[in-house]
Amino acid sequence: MKKINKKKQTMSTYSVLSGNRKSGIAILAAHGKASNIDSLLEFFNVSPNKVSNIPLIKNNNFKEALITRPNTNTLWIMPPGGLLAIKESSKILEKNGFKFVSPINMPWESKWPEALSGGIAAALEALSNCRNELAFKVISKCLNAWEKNPYEPMSIQEKKHSIYLNRLIKPPLIALIGPPNIGKTALTNYLAKKNIARVADEKGTTRDAVEVELELDGLIVRWLDTPGKYNPTEKIDQEAISISNNLIKKADLVIQAIDSSSTSKNYDYKEIRSADLLIATRSDLGKTPIQLSTSSKNGEGIKELAIKIRKILFPDYLIKNQFRWPEPL
Numbered sequence: 518m519k520k521i522n523k524k525k526q527t528m529s530t531y532s533v534l535s536g537n538r539k540s541g542i543a544i545l546a547a548h549g550k551a552s553n554i555d556s557l558l559e560f561f562n563v564s565p566n567k568v569s570n571i572p573l574i575k576n577n578n579f580k581e582a583l584i585t586r587p588n589t590n591t592l593w594i595m596p597p598g599g600l601l602a603i604k605e606s607s608k609i610l611e612k613n614g615f616k617f618v619s620p621i622n623m624p625w626e627s628k629w630p631e632a633l634s635g636g637i638a639a640a641l642e643a644l645s646n647c648r649n650e651l652a653f654k655v656i657s658k659c660l661n662a663w664e665k666n667p668y669e670p671m672s673i674q675e676k677k678h679s680i681y682l683n684r685l686i687k688p689p690l691i692a693l694i695g696p697p698n699i700g701k702t703a704l705t706n707y708l709a710k711k712n713i714a715r716v717a718d719e720k721g722t723t724r725d726a727v728e729v730e731l732e733l734d735g736l737i738v739r740w741l742d743t744p745g746k747y748n749p750t751e752k753i754d755q756e757a758i759s760i761s762n763n764l765i766k767k768a769d770l771v772i773q774a775i776d777s778s779s780t781s782k783n784y785d786y787k788e789i790r791s792a793d794l795l796i797a798t799r800s801d802l803g804k805t806p807i808q809l810s811t812s813s814k815n816g817e818g819i820k821e822l823a824i825k826i827r828k829i830l831f832p833d834y835l836i837k838n839q840f841r842w843p844e845p846l
């Protein structure tokens with residue numbers, strides 16, 4: 518482990534920080550020993566001693582580029598242009614002995630030079646990966662918390678919150694299980710707002726587990742619609758059930774659906790995994806004592822279901838309060 522760190526420090530590396538798409542400006546971060554950064558600046562005909570924020574530099578190699586040295590070991594090179602500018606700049610850096618590394622392996626000091634600590638860098642990294650409003654809101658608070666207390670290691674309590682907070686970046690897996698032909702796929706399609714799988718009035722319509730990404734009350738989740746439990750005779754179906762069962766075992770939340778209109782209410786799934794949440798489906802067809810009743814026909818209970826799930830997987834206190842997260846880079 519120590520060896521890798523040492524290598525990281527001594528090797529001259531660069532990463533592309535701008536996206537792979539068309540963009541107005543390319544961003545490449547070079548990292549290395551101060552002397553290697555000095556040499557690179559010399560190559561660009563720029564005074565090697567300068568550590569500054571935004572000098573605009575014109576030189577022979579780049580027609581025009583914004584170059585900044587935010588710390589002694591880092592140079593950010595930002596030529597105008599997208600992919601072509603990245604390609605041209607990479608050539609120059611390779612020629613000067615800098616090796617490409619993925620941004621994941623870039624030292625945080627070079628990738629997030631504005632960060633005072635690895636914690637702030639981690640929060641900035643998380644913020645750059647966040648995909649929706651809830652994530653942005655919560656991670657911004659995490660960044661504030663790190664800025665208030667940048668150096669102290671995370672406490673055990675803070676680490677406990679991480680289990681939930683990680684879900685903002687890595688969507689949790691929810692598996693919907695239940696007997697066949699009770700509206701699991703219809704509910705899935707309703708939540709996905711599109712037909713991701715076939716709905717039919719016959720048992721065993723869904724034969725493979727189907728995964729779809731959804732937003733439930735602001736939380737992005739992976740939703741798994743599973744085949745209604747049956748004992749298939751065909752090998753291919755047995756394999757499909759086995760894959761589905763393995764996913765159910767791994768899920769962060771298992772929701773068992775029970776039909777409002779039929780008698781198959783005591784369906785036992787314990788041999789796969791006991792459910793975390795019980796819901797009724799097809800509530801427009803009948804009544805059950807189950808609190809959360811949903812209908813994909815008239816939309817009853819769907820909003821409540823989304824809120825309930827979000828609260829289980831991402832409790833309210835994490836939205837209201839401010840915690841340091843994630844672990845420092």
Ligand SMILES: Nc1nc2c(ncn2[C@@H]2O[C@H](COP(=O)(O)OP(=O)(O)OP(=O)(O)O)[C@@H](O)[C@H]2O)c(=O)[nH]1
Pocket residue numbers: 696697698699700701702703704715716717718719720721722723724743744745746798799800801802811812813814815
């Ligand atoms: N009235 C009513 N019918 C529904 C509702 N949801 C589904 N259905 C009907 O119930 C039948 C079964 O629906 P599916 O969604 O295919 O059921 P499933 O649980 O996925 O079934 P399998 O894939 O076989 O496990 C279809 O005829 C649907 O049109 C609902 O909320 N209300």
Ligand SMILES: [Mg+2]
Pocket residue numbers: 701702703715722723742743744745
């Ligand atoms: Mg189905």
